[in-house]
Amino acid sequence: MEEKKLTRRQWLERGSVLGLVVLGGVPALSACGGGELDCTNPQGLSGDNRTQRQALSYVDHAPNATQRCEVCNFYTAAQPNQCGSCTLNLGPVNPAGYCSSFVARS
Ligand code: SF4
Numbered sequence: 001m002e003e004k005k006l007t008r009r010q011w012l013e014r015g016s017v018l019g020l021v022v023l024g025g026v027p028a029l030s031a032c033g034g035g036e037l038d039c040t041n042p043q044g045l046s047g048d049n050r051t052q053r054q055a056l057s058y059v060d061h062a063p064n065a066t067q068r069c070e071v072c073n074f075y076t077a078a079q080p081n082q083c084g085s086c087t088l089n090l091g092p093v094n095p096a097g098y099c100s101s102f103v104a105r106s
Contacts, residue, residue, distance in 0.1 A: 039083035039094035049091030053099070058090055062098035070095035073103040 083092030
C-alpha cells in the first residue's frame, strides 16, 4: 500500500477548514435552539439579585423535574430559549431552574 505524504501547506489548509467547521458549528447550534440555556450569570444581574439567589439557594437546573421555575407561581416566561423572570427579585431565571421558595402554579 502506498503511503501518501502531505506537504506542510496541505496540512495547514486542511487544519484551517476543520477549524472553521468546528467554530462555525457552535453558534449554529445555539441559533437553532441546540444550545443549553444558561441563566446562572445573566447580563444585568444586580447585587441584590445575587444575594437573593444565594438566600433562596437558586440553581439553574431543578433537582426535581416537577418543581422548576416554569411551573412556579412566581415565574413569568420570556421568549423561547431565553431566561424568564421571577417576582422574588432573583433577576432572570432559567425556566428549568429552582429555588427554595418554589410554589406550584395553581
Ligand atoms: S420563586 Fe424560585 S422556583 Fe419560583 S420562579 Fe422564582 S426562582 Fe424559580
